[in-house]
Amino acid sequence: MSDCMIQLINLKKVFKEQKTVNEQAAVNDVSIKIKKGEFITLLGPSGCGKTTTLRMIAGFEEPSSGSILIDGQDVSYKQPHERDVNTVFQSYALFPHMNVYSNVAFGLKIKKVPNEEIKKKVSEVLKLVQLEGYDLRYPNQLSGGQKQRVAIARAVVNSPKVLLLDEPLGALDLKLRKQMQFELKHLQQKLGITFIYVTHDQEEALTMSDRIAVMNNGKIEQVGTPDEIYEKPHTKFVADFIGESNMFEAKVKNYQGDLINLVIEDGQDISIKADAEKKDLCSGENILITIRPERMKFSKTPEKGKNSVCCTIKERVYIGSIQKTIAQLKNGKEITVSEPAGYVFDYNNNKDAFVSWEYEHGVVIKG
Ligand code: ATP
Numbered sequence: 001m002s003d004c005m006i007q008l009i010n011l012k013k014v015f016k017e018q019k020t021v022n023e024q025a026a027v028n029d030v031s032i033k034i035k036k037g038e039f040i041t042l043l044g045p046s047g048c049g050k051t052t053t054l055r056m057i058a059g060f061e062e063p064s065s066g067s068i069l070i071d072g073q074d075v076s077y078k079q080p081h082e083r084d085v086n087t088v089f090q091s092y093a094l095f096p097h098m099n100v101y102s103n104v105a106f107g108l109k110i111k112k113v114p115n116e117e118i119k120k121k122v123s124e125v126l127k128l129v130q131l132e133g134y135d136l137r138y139p140n141q142l143s144g145g146q147k148q149r150v151a152i153a154r155a156v157v158n159s160p161k162v163l164l165l166d167e168p169l170g171a172l173d174l175k176l177r178k179q180m181q182f183e184l185k186h187l188q189q190k191l192g193i194t195f196i197y198v199t200h201d202q203e204e205a206l207t208m209s210d211r212i213a214v215m216n217n218g219k220i221e222q223v224g225t226p227d228e229i230y231e232k233p234h235t236k237f238v239a240d241f242i243g244e245s246n247m248f249e250a251k252v253k254n255y256q257g258d259l260i261n262l263v264i265e266d267g268q269d270i271s272i273k274a275d276a277e278k279k280d281l282c283s284g285e286n287i288l289i290t291i292r293p294e295r296m297k298f299s300k301t302p303e304k305g306k307n308s309v310c311c312t313i314k315e316r317v318y319i320g321s322i323q324k325t326i327a328q329l330k331n332g333k334e335i336t337v338s339e340p341a342g343y344v345f346d347y348n349n350n351k352d353a354f355v356s357w358e359y360e361h362g363v364v365i366k367g
Pocket residue numbers: 015016017018025026044045046047048049050051052053200
């Protein structure tokens with residue numbers, strides 16, 4: 001049996017309104033395989049096509065072309081109720097005139113599940129989302145976090161194969177949002193249901209997901225584990241969108257043992273590790289190199305066995321657990337270095353310094 005739960009094949013959606021203003025497709029040739037029991041997040045900026053992709057999987061929107069397979073079955077043109085999928089929205093979409101019990105029981109009643117079984121299932125699922133004893137409350141007597149838990153309970157009570165979540169924590173304050181991120185992740189692990197989660201919040205995606213699909217302009221730019229997406233971004237867009245990056249234009253000089261020597265835009269020499277994915281670089285080729293700010297360190301003299309380029313320190317910004325320092329290369333290009341509080345470089349008013357990083361922390365960007 002295949003371990004694939006959802007497969008999107010060359011999925012495309014062009015809305016009528018987009019054709020008239022000659023706008024590009026909302027979803028443009030998206031293909032991905034999502035495993036059973038996987039927590040996958042569609043991450044990207046506003047308007048990149050996340051919600052439209054989710055709505056096509058749910059059956060609320062018809063694809064213009066391409067197909068959607070759920071557990072091996074082509075459901076591309078099936079009605080939402082014919083798909084073993086439930087959706088949780090940011091707006092909760094609870095029935096205001098029904099209490100918590102009836103909200104959660106609603107789908108089971110429609111399916112004519114016997115009353116005793118409904119009672120058992122609703123009580124189990126309310127326990128799971130930590131809402132035991134709230135059965136008789138109405139939505140307007142609940143906090144935002146509690147309403148969202150009811151919406152989740154209602155969506156998982158009939159054990160769908162797939163749960164689609166569209167910015168479900170978007171309306172909550174930061175602290176509750178963080179708490180709910182962990183609760184949702186634990187719930188997903190307990191239930192073993194495939195979760196497809198939509199957010200534009202990169203930290204949320206990194207915290208919760210088994211894999212992330214980063215979307216831009218209707219296309220998937222990169223799919224990978226949070227670690228792969230953060231440490232090895234494939235494109236400039238991914239490097240820019242997830243966390244902060246220092247990006248240099250560089251020209252390939254030559255290969256030397258397990259290193260590739262480069263000259264960066266201000267004329268200084270650096271090297272990168274010649275690991276497998278970088279072996280196709282040629283002498284004279286222009287590339288982009290990205291380095292995360294927390295991989296860089298300042299020193300008074302150049303560091304041996306690492307990249308060390310001279311710079312001038314411009315500005316420091318204190319942001320709690322880390323301190324950010326802005327420095328400039330010889331050509332005026334600004335770089336950002338993040339240092340943990342307590343380990344901040346003391347430049348003693350001498351603003352000329354060196355910024356260093358390990359060869360392996362320079363990542364080659366292709367697009
Ligand atoms: P957000 O994070 O803001 O919700 P998103 O990534 O979910 O954005 P979509 O809602 O999928 O993006 O929208 C993708 C594109 O499709 C946008 O350009 C949007 O204007 C367009 N679009 C979405 N729904 C419709 C519609 N019903 N009619 C016409 N255009 C639409």
